[in-house]
Amino acid sequence: MSEPLFQRLTLIGIGLIGSSIARAVKARGLAGHVIIADQSEVSLRRAEDLGLGDRYCLDAGEAADGADLVILCTPVGASGAVAKWIAPSLKAGAILSDVGSTKAKVVKDVRPHVPANVHFIAGHPIAGTEQSGPDAGFATLFENRWCILTPDQAEQDAQAIERLSAFWRGMGSNVDVMDPDHHDRVLAIVSHLPHLIAYNIVGTADDLETVTKSEVIKYSASGFRDFTRLAASDPTMWRDVCLHNKDAILEMLGRFSEDLAALQRAVRWGDGDQLFELFTRTRGIRRSIIEAGQETDAPDFGRPHKKD
Amino acid sequence: MSEPLFQRLTLIGIGLIGSSIARAVKARGLAGHVIIADQSEVSLRRAEDLGLGDRYCLDAGEAADGADLVILCTPVGASGAVAKWIAPSLKAGAILSDVGSTKAKVVKDVRPHVPANVHFIAGHPIAGTEQSGPDAGFATLFENRWCILTPDQAEQDAQAIERLSAFWRGMGSNVDVMDPDHHDRVLAIVSHLPHLIAYNIVGTADDLETVTKSEVIKYSASGFRDFTRLAASDPTMWRDVCLHNKDAILEMLGRFSEDLAALQRAVRWGDGDQLFELFTRTRGIRRSIIEAGQETDAPDFGRPHKKD
Known part of the structure; x- marks a missing residue:
């Protein structure tokens, strides 16, 4: 040996x-x-x-x-x-x-x-x-x-x-x-922002008055549940991450919010072409992640699911 | 028969x-x-x-x-x-x-x-x-x-x-x-908002100048890839959803952005207690979804993953 x-x-x-x-x-x-x-x-x-x-x-x-x-x-x-x-x-x-x-x-x-x-x-x-x-x-x-x-x-x-x-x-x-600074910028977008967004949307859903918690839970398979995995991560660890990588996180949050405002405007004004363009562009990224061996190509992430 | x-x-x-x-x-x-x-x-x-x-x-x-x-x-x-x-x-x-x-x-x-x-x-x-x-x-x-x-x-x-x-x-x-209207409000939060958020964050990442696309792909297992599944959904279908459920989607987007602004403020001012409170609250929702049989409790959604 x-x-x-x-x-x-x-x-x-x-x-x-x-x-x-x-x-x-x-x-x-x-x-x-x-x-x-x-x-x-x-x-x-x-x-x-x-x-x-x-x-x-x-x-x-x-x-x-x-x-x-x-x-x-x-x-x-x-x-x-x-x-x-x-x-x-x-x-x-x-x-x-x-x-x-x-x-x-x-x-x-x-x-x-x-x-x-x-x-x-x-x-x-x-x-x-x-x-x-x-x-x-x-x-x-x-x-x-x-x-x-x-x-x-x-x-x-x-x-x-x-x-x-x-x-x-x-x-x-x-x-x-x-370099440590570059690491922090990269992780702010690939990890810290996704976690914050996931925590945030789960919190938003939890706060609604017109839709009950039981409805959110029952119908979560239509999208919501994908966010709950990240939002179930260790709270102490994530609090510390937010406090420690503040600048890079704030930068990414700023960009995300800006883009979201543009998307919101496209929804409000019924700009179907702009929506379609974004929704098409994002598909390619998933394909690249699968090709790089960092994700499964099974539908639903390979969640247990019988296929005929 | x-x-x-x-x-x-x-x-x-x-x-x-x-x-x-x-x-x-x-x-x-x-x-x-x-x-x-x-x-x-x-x-x-x-x-x-x-x-x-x-x-x-x-x-x-x-x-x-x-x-x-x-x-x-x-x-x-x-x-x-x-x-x-x-x-x-x-x-x-x-x-x-x-x-x-x-x-x-x-x-x-x-x-x-x-x-x-x-x-x-x-x-x-x-x-x-x-x-x-x-x-x-x-x-x-x-x-x-x-x-x-x-x-x-x-x-x-x-x-x-x-x-x-x-x-x-x-x-x-x-x-x-x-009722159709209630359906649309429920789905706006459990499905339409999650899809829009997913499309948006993948778009934001795609646009960065300081972090390369190859870095986003390589390190996506740290959170980002969870969003890419929804962002790979059919663009025509989702354009139509946005155009057809505008009012409910705009309401949910508004609430989400408001909550995100509060979260951003907590990050900026280093309010660890507020962050910890949110990050703890959201864990319960995932547990409820798993208990309701709408999600797997396997880590990583049960993505193919060897366990010892």
Whole structure:
């Protein structure tokens, strides 16, 4: 058997992403020893029951001690505090990374605490489901998905970046490297705006007086239910994302609202040609996503559905 | 074998919905004889190759002649013209219905052409996928979905309504009866607004200069791709829906934009509590939809995904 990529891996936070990494690492032999930390004793015990790691600590500092790779898998709002906590335990030459959905603010919060002899390379696997907690993870979550690494100005060690890239490739991901600010703009449109829109429309429907909640639920198969998956995502994580990627989110929200106002005007004035043009243009994007292997071409996303 | 509910069924339009009815009717023996009409010779020949009916006509009037039940399965914009065309062929006591996504305007367009001795009961099965055409349909499309019938003031014959309800129940649907205007308000929030929002966000992403289309496609699994299913729906059908249900759609768009402005303000001012409150409230709706059997509880909508 070949040598594992890292002798000692510490995961701080054992929710959907942390527990998926733990499972993938075990399934593919990517680390010699896996230490799991979580501030919730319940989650930690659950991780132990599931056999996700080799050692379990409530104390993140203790967990990080002597690790070759430490990955923060907490909501982004906690990154700075956790980094400060574990900084004294980090061993020389270790790699510190994370999986947060925003990057510029994480780099800003974490960087000041990172010792000079430690490589800090922020990261973001573009994968997930709407579920949370140690039970929600699975070993194949990252397969055929992208992981974006966002090394900042203070960290440009090509060897360390390549080691971390190999780790993600080992879990089945493709790896891209980009600037933290560009990452945040990209994610604002592909992820943060969609989540906000989904949360918003579900809230709008919930507030109606003329249409009952029971009607919204009964007839949701006509479109509405597609939005509810994103709107069922972890509220703490998404609150933090909004607070951390404010500028890019506000820019995308502004563009979206502007476009929506134009669409509203086309509806009001009965401009069928403009509507038809937009409704035709958008079909091509879905085809490209399916061709890129990032979506299924089964109708209804492949929702369980009998076909004759 | 029991007597079929209708001796002679005519389907005008053989796209996703029409061809699904044809398949369900055959699978469950709901009609003695099925006549299919479509203005497209290609679709009609395809329907014949698929063996969807017993007879195939380009002429809708000829197809409707002598039928006990005629269902218009065309885009809603065509309903009035088709009704006018087939009116002279409708037999006394026949039921005329449709499957359009808007109802008040369809009733307004169709009603003037309906002979006094024909029952016109508009209808709308709340089922579908993003695909179109005679190949896209399947016999189980309506199973466990709702079909809404919207008899107007001029048609309150309980026996005819019950016969048509039995037909839809025969295809596996639950049936609700409501006023056409109420239907349009309900559908504006559960279907029309979600489609417009989906089309709009895909358009916004397509227009960005700072984020490339290839980035949007690569990283779409982080949320964006959920919107692309609705945004891949039939453009002609959705243009007609927008033109036909203008008032209700504009009302829902107005509420959505108002709520979005409040959300945008919460992001701008970093109001984490307000964000958290909204993001928590919306989770309950998804749970209710799953409990009502209108959605799968599998992560990612049950998209093909290996789990360990």
